[in-house]
Amino acid sequence: MAAEIDALTKGNHGIGGIASFMGVVREMAGDHPIQAMTLEHYLGMTEKKLAEIEAEARRRWPLEASLIIHRHGRLVPGDRIVLVVTCAKSRGPALAACEFLIDWLKTEAPFWKLEETGDGEQWVDARESDEAAAKKWAE
């Protein structure tokens, strides 16, 4: 992550605040240990949606720079899934935009998680709490 932030902020001395979120594969799904998680995605639409979400954040807040990295394929507990970084002159826009980006990404970006546990494989269900989190950003 340090390398990503360095690349993002290089040369921009107007940046006063950098906010970030990283999503990581958990060890447990409820009371079942997770052996692996595979992220399927819609090639083409994922890039398009992530670019749209980032453009929306930059429309709403004065950001100096921003970055979204989302992995796909088979991951294991402890692996990083997603990284969101936002840079602004001050902490307000950086923090708000960071939270906005992860909340929107969870309801807009076309990825689907398949969990492998001791009981076999199952697709993770979308959560109402994620929808609610995205809705709180409605203008």
Add this chain to the structure above:
Amino acid sequence: MKLLYFAWLRTKIGISSEEVTPPDEVSDVGGLIDWLASRGPGYADALANRDQVRVAVNQDYAGRDRAVSPSDEVALFPPVTGG
């Protein structure tokens, strides 16, 4: 019309993509889904609960009333779970 299926819709239907030629009366997303559900048990099972089916036309989210045409790319998938 190119159709793409993802996640458990793909596993229930049994294929990840196909080219289809719906009947002329299929003009929108709703009609397309209803017609697909009639094509076989895998489709019917995948599309049984419309609340769990999301649609994108040419990589933009679309509702049931969105028009579809033979040159479109239509994707069907469950609510997303990324992040």
